[in-house]
């Protein structure tokens with residue numbers, strides 16, 4: 001088999017409060033997060049959004065100890081996976097490539113090249129595919145391959161999404177069952193799946209399979225769980241003015257509470273590690289809202305982190321990927337050729353989502369221009385004698 005590498009792809013998170021703004025800048029500079037028809041606008045807009053959002057985000061990161069635990073947990077997952085692979089006689093090195101913070105994907109690629117591997121398995125730590133997560137990392141890797149002959153010649157395979165794996169479904173079902181049994185009346189508990197949202201346009205216009213995969217994933221977990229509990233799927237962490245996948249978590253929970261639900265078990269579904277959106281958004285903000293709405297018994301299923309069943313399943317996935325025909329990045333970047341445009345790229349007259357998005361963006365550009373002029377003391381308003 002030769003020298004094998006496993007590249008774990010993840011989002012990354014700010015480790016200290018002073019990292020929050022540059023982390024947000026990296027995130028919003030990604031065209032898979034905010035897609036603009038004029039690439040030159042991307043960085044000024046990312047600068048502006050990161051500046052205006054950073055205070056709120058910093059306060060949230062303060063609430064979870066001053067930084068994201070993502071790097072530490074991903075490192076623990078990588079170590080556990082490497083040890084499990086070694087026990088299965090696979091001499092693999094596991095690398096971490098974060099999209100928006102350290103250790104960056106570019107750093108991982110530099111290490112991979114230095115180690116002169118024979119084969120690489122590219123494995124996103126997102127169970128379901130989204131253009132905005134695995135898709136963004138795949139695009140970056142494809143770009144790095146095009147720019148680097150050494151990396152281009154490395155034999156590799158890629159895993160697009162893996163939520164259908166029985167090992168993953170079984171581990172999730174076990175974690176849910178454990179939490180259900182801690183409730184006074186386990187069968188009465190409403191199981192509340194909370195997925196990270198994406199804008200509706202990703203699914204409806206750009207063909208992101210994310211919503212379909214999330215819905216399929218929750219159904220399969222409930223089938224594996226084999227309990228009589230009712231369940232709901234809702235979407236959290238909405239950002240910006242456009243419409244995101246619905247129902248939103250708060251509205252769905254309030255609806256359940258109004259219908260008499262008193263026992264709620266929240267299951268984070270789109271991410272395998274604890275992070276800001278489990279530790280702050282669900283455990284603090286959402287719990288408070290739920291209790292105010294009348295939920296009496298609120299609990300949350302922990303993220304998979306280094307659960308032995310999960311790590312074992314990842315090791316089997318790596319093994320199977322090495323034995324199967326290779327999949328290329330071009331094959332899994334979705335959609336291969338964008339059939340439809342994002343709504344903000346397609347011209348339409350009237351009060352449309354596109355108009356709202358563009359009004360917002362033009363207002364931001366105007367605001368930045370005003371700010372720059374006020375700070376520098378030069379510009380068209382000074383020339384016209386208005387400032």
Ligand SMILES: C=CC1=C(C)c2cc3[nH]c(cc4nc(cc5[nH]c(cc1n2)c(C)c5CCC(=O)O)C(CCC(=O)O)=C4C)c(C)c3C=C
Nearest residue numbers: 011013014033057068070130132133196198239270275276
């Ligand atoms: C599968 C998971 C995720 C999807 C889908 C996703 C899409 C998405 N996210 C934003 C905006 C933000 N995400 C932020 C942090 C963040 N997002 C995910 C996961 C998904 N994002 C994770 C794991 C994290 C970070 C975790 C951590 O630091 O612990 C943030 C920053 C935090 C904040 O300010 O709230 C933003 C902003 C968009 C716009 C988007 C889809 C287009």
Ligand SMILES: [Fe+2]
Nearest residue numbers: 011196237277
């Ligand atoms: Fe996010």
